[in-house]
Amino acid sequence: MFQGTTILAVKIGDKVxxxxxxxVTFGNNIIIKHSARxxxxxxxxxxxxxxxxxxADSLTLCERFEGKLESYQGNLQRAAVExxxxxxxxxxxxxxxxxxxxxxSDALLMISGTGEVIEPDDxxxxxxxxAPYALAAARAxxxxxxxxxxxxxxxxxxxxxxxxxxxxxxxxxxxx
Numbered sequence: 001m002f003q004g005t006t007i008l009a010v011k012i013g014d015k016v017x018x019x020x021x022x023x024v025t026f027g028n029n030i031i032i033k034h035s036a037r038x039x040x041x042x043x044x045x046x047x048x049x050x051x052x053x054x055x056a057d058s059l060t061l062c063e064r065f066e067g068k069l070e071s072y073q074g075n076l077q078r079a080a081v082e083x084x085x086x087x088x089x090x091x092x093x094x095x096x097x098x099x100x101x102x103x104x105s106d107a108l109l110m111i112s113g114t115g116e117v118i119e120p121d122d123x124x125x126x127x128x129x130x131a132p133y134a135l136a137a138a139r140a141x142x143x144x145x146x147x148x149x150x151x152x153x154x155x156x157x158x159x160x161x162x163x164x165x166x167x168x169x170x171x172x173x174x175x176x
Contacts, residue, residue: 005038006130006160006167007050007101010138010149011123014105015176018048019153021130021161022170024055031168039172043069046104047076048174052128053098061098065111076104080117087115099127105176129166133159150175 024033051058068079137156
């Protein structure tokens with residue numbers, strides 16, 4: 001299975017950043033790509049999504065989510081809830097091994113592999129192999145610095161890349 005990624009989102013007020021590393025790993029020990037793009041803008045650039053999990057599953061989930069955003073005129077919460085409903089009932093989606101972070105200037109959401117929609121309490125969300133490290137680093141930076149969301153996300157992922165073998169330092173950051 002292809003794996004190995006870390007996605008981190010940080011929201012402060014109406015500013016949000018989503019960052020992801022570029023590593024794709026096959027199995028437990030082979031890095032096959034260093035510069036994959038796992039963070040992208042959706043719905044006229046008003047929503048940022050980052051995905052982790054099996055590559056094909058992640059891309060399928062992202063495409064389905066983009067379709068929901070189009071159907072609900074960019075309403076992030078509504079699109080996420082509708083996607084979660086589909087995830088629970090659709091035979092194909094139920095088998096997807098992927099997680100999604102979606103953010104806009106209004107909201108930050110995690111959409112889980114079980115079809116749940118979670119809005120984090122502290123406006124920081126992380127998924128993927130290095131998620132616990134990214135979450136810890138971002139929380140520390142948020143509490144102890146005056147950095148912007150993009151700066152926090154970038155610095156936190158640099159820290160993760162130093163300790164998680166499934167995360168590299170080829171970081172892509174998208175900001176709103």
